[in-house]
Amino acid sequence: MPIEDCSNRSSINNRQNIVNEYDLIPISHIQLLSNQTKQNCCGPALTDSYYVFSYKNKLNPNDNGYFNVGIHCANEFLQLTNQNALPIFNILMNNNQQNNNVNNNQQNNNVNNQRPIINKQLENAINLFIAHNDVNPFGYFYKILNFVRTANAITNDASIREVNRVIGSYFQTIPDIINSLSQHNNLRAFNFTELHNHIINNNILPNGNNLTI
Incomplete structure (x- = not known):
């Protein structure tokens, strides 16, 4: 079934339960532009930047899809699944947003240079x-x-x-x-x-x- 609620409001272990049931892969980390919004699986509509995750049920591969989340929710999913943060794709001229994880950022830069x-x-x-x-x-x-x-x-x-x-x-x-x-x-x-x-x-x-x- 589609993953529509990634928050921990309904259950304190909701995100952990999602990770237990589904394989999650971070696909994109994108800066939103002016007047753009994205639906947020974890709460209110996203207006700054967002992650796209794919999901596939571990027991039923036909149960699959995508969801969008903000940086806080994304970081928790990345931590729960032991995956690295993605570099943000920012189209804009000025970028004041930095990766919260310095080690991940350095690793991404090393890969990018090669x-x-x-x-x-x-x-x-x-x-x-x-x-x-x-x-x-x-x-x-x-x-x-x-x-x-x-x-x-x-x-x-x-x-x-x-x-x-x-x-x-x-x-x-x-x-x-x-x-x-x-x-x-x-x-x-x-x-x-x-x-x-x-x-x-x-x-x-x-x-x-x-x-x-």
């Missing part, structure tokens, strides 16, 4: 798409996001094609998304030159497929 630039740019494209649309990184899309966020090897052509396809299925392009978000937000600069050249030079989108990144 990643190929193409992976970093593809991750930015995915997160911009998520920030612009009211969607969670579902299925194969999440697997791509998790790979480009952590791997030292360049992501494969199929993953790049899938990201391009999903963005195109919404009749959007990354430049369009950036222009739209910039109308009401002071965005930081994004560069997709290496990813764009990689796609063109390696003929990753043959047969006239439109480039959306």
Whole structure:
């Protein structure tokens, strides 16, 4: 059944019970933009930043889905499941928010410095798409996001094609998304030159497929 209440108001052990029953995976940690809100499994609507978690019932794999929580609730789930915090994806020019866990932040920075630039740019494209649309990184899309966020090897052509396809299925392009978000937000600069050249030079989108990144 869908997880709709992640708070400990109904039961002091509610979050522990959720962890006992479900496998939880942190998917994204995203800064909300002006006038954006997200439904919060732990309480009032989120207006600052939020985590997306996926869940799958340990006994019934068909019982699965996603939920959003704020930083406090997310930190408790991460602690209960012994998982590291995710670096926040902040689109805005000024970022005063810092990771509460210094060790996790240093570990994330070390991983980030080792990643190929193409992976970093593809991750930015995915997160911009998520920030612009009211969607969670579902299925194969999440697997791509998790790979480009952590791997030292360049992501494969199929993953790049899938990201391009999903963005195109919404009749959007990354430049369009950036222009739209910039109308009401002071965005930081994004560069997709290496990813764009990689796609063109390696003929990753043959047969006239439109480039959306």
